[in-house]
Amino acid sequence: MIVSRTELVLGRIMLVVVLLLTLLPFASMITAALQSPDKIPSGFSIPLHPQWSNFATAFTQGNIGPLMLSSLFIVVVTVPVTLLLSTLAGYALGNLRIPGARIVLIAMVLGLTIPFEAIVIPLYYQMTSFGVINTQWAVILPLIGLYMPFSVFWMRAHFVGVPPELSEAARVDGASISQEFRQIQMPLATPALSALGILLFLWTWNQFLLPLVMISDPNKRTAAGALGAFQGQYIDALPLLFAASLLVMLPTVVIYVVFQRQFIKALLQGAVKG
Incomplete structure (x- = not known):
């Protein structure tokens, strides 16, 4: 397909416009975070005397350090367990002829349609009956279950797209399942696993409602869940709130920038298969 010079120029201009529209809110948050704590930011304005100390103040007063460790613990448990279970289930449903596979797949698809907010209260009582309420496990266990339909x-979808000749050749050579x-x-599934792992990390790290409901102790919540309490406590110090928000966002931005190649590769691989 031959692309004309006009189409190429218009495409680049459109990409630049989209990039600016995407980065503008982020830049506005940075300038707001650098304002004096007693000032209410209005619009996009670069301060003459940037208050970089706002980040240190927000980190300390918002107890963000321990809360980031709590978020990291939830991520380290939730993401690997979800990847392991969904990979085994996806392989069984996509590559093995197991009885009832279609029914299980339909149940997984139906699970994607259930609004998360509709089951928060039942989950709260279930975690209470398990005796894990007000702990990180009250967030980890529901998240694993909630992520399974999409992950499986x-x-x-990945395993279905793998040529069946590879499996047949391996079994002819005497390889077990x-x-x-x-x-x-597994080596062929690396791009799909990498992309899914990134998505699960982003969703888990940014989880707000579940830690707020399941954990009453503010010191045991996640970094994202702490922003609600931080907002209520420092509602008059908006620059500190913006600084805290940027600190919470930083790990997700770093993860995406580092692993963006694997994420794009997995999406392109799925597009080619489709």
């Missing part, structure tokens, strides 16, 4: 559907899964399927 994602991994199944577990050997085929470890030595053939």
Whole structure:
């Protein structure tokens, strides 16, 4: 397909415009965070005397350090467990002829339609019956279950797209199902797993409602969940609130920038298969 010079120029101009529209709110937050704590930011204005100390003040007064460690613990447990279970389930549903696979797949798709807010209260009473309320496990266990429908559907889509000749050749050579899964399927699933891991990390780190409901102790919540309490406590110090928000956002931005190649590769791989 030949693209004319006019189309190329217009495409680049459109990309620049979209980039500016995307970065403008982020830049506005940075300038607002650098304002004096007793000043109410209005619009996009670069301060003459940037208050970089606002970030240190927000980090200390917002107790962001321990809350980031709490968020990290939830991520370190939730993401690997979800990846492991969804990979096994996706491989079984997409590559193995197991009884009832279609019913399980339909149940997973129906799970995607359930609004998260509609089951928060039942989850609260269930976690209370488990005896894990007001702990990080009250967030980890529901998140694993809530992520499974999408994760299984994602991994199944990958395994369905793998040529069946590879599995047949491995089994002809005497490989067992577990050997085929470890030595053939898993290396091919690396892009899909990387992209899914990034999505799960972003969703888990930015989880706001569940920690707020499940954990009553502010010191045990996540960094994102702490912003609600921070906002109520420092409602008159908007620059500190903006600084705290940027600190909470920083890990997600770093993760995406570092692993963006794997994420784009997985999306392009799915587009080619489709």
